Amino acid sequence: MxxxxxxxxxxxxxxxxxxxxxxxxxxxxxxxxxTFPPDMQKQILMKAREGEPLFLFQFxxxxxxxxxxxxxxxxxxxxxxxxxxxxxxxxCGGEARIIHEGSSVTCxxxxxxxxxxxxxGHWD
Numbered sequence: 749m750x751x752x753x754x755x756x757x758x759x760x761x762x763x764x765x766x767x768x769x770x771x772x773x774x775x776x777x778x779x780x781x782x783t784f785p786p787d788m789q790k791q792i793l794m795k796a797r798e799g800e801p802l803f804l805f806q807f808x809x810x811x812x813x814x815x816x817x818x819x820x821x822x823x824x825x826x827x828x829x830x831x832x833x834x835x836x837x838x839x840c841g842g843e844a845r846i847i848h849e850g851s852s853v854t855c856x857x858x859x860x861x862x863x864x865x866x867x868x869g870h871w872d
Contacts, residue, residue, distance in 0.1 A: 750807065752767055757860075767807060769785070777793075784835050804824070814843065820835060
């Protein structure tokens, strides 16, 4: 089950709603791979050809360093090889920086406020 999180800047009042976690439809590696761009899908599906490896998948909240948006990006971790793949910003394709729980994040739009985070719901 996933969690809906809302990030709001107290300075400029910009807000973002992101859907983190995972749903039941992401239980197979091929389904999780579809959340990544085509070049990354190929890399993931090559692993699947080696046998269905153990994997952990979820969407995590992130800030895009290019467009300044707060988004949920796909994260795929292979525990056996310790390899982790992070998807790009879904808005612009730029590199996104994961927002870890409890960390302070300056608003990517105004650069002044510290984003406030609250849980607003669940999804599946």
